[in-house]
Amino acid sequence: MNSYNGYTPQQRTKALKWFRAAQARGEKSRHPESCDICGQTEGHLEWHSEDYSEPFDLDHIGKFGLCYPCHMMIHCRFKYKEAWKVYGESIKEGFRFRIKGRNWQDFAQFFLYEKCRNIGRFHAENTNYQLFLDIGAGKFAGSGVVTE
Secondary structure, three states: OOOEOOEOHHHHHHHHHHHHHHHHOOOOOOOOOOOOOOOOOOOOEEEEOOOOOOOOOOOOOOOEEEEHHHHHHHHOOOOOHHHHHHHHHHHHOOEEEOOOOOOHHHHHHHHOOHHHOOOOEEEOOOOOHHHHHHHHOOOOOOOOOOOO
């Protein structure tokens, strides 16, 4: 696990262990029902944290339910700035993406080429572009510092 939002791998691992225990106690489902950003209900859905600070609670650990594309875009927004921009434009326009598997390198490259930006894209009723922007800007990072 890497550093993220100013939190060390050790802090993130400790928070993840706490979160898994909360899930084992039935306090949080194994997977979200939908993506909080694009509304996707199919494919790989997972919980995302921006704030790994203690004391741990479910208000900030596992706060967001995200589909794999939204989750990876958030985590790699500094490394793949152009992909982040193209993806955000699609969310703003009310689109989401359906991808197979969890190969991030292929997915990121997908957005770096204008000719490919519409592959796998389909219209969604309710996307939350503001949440996408807020997470990207570090609004929920807690005591961490959003860094590149």
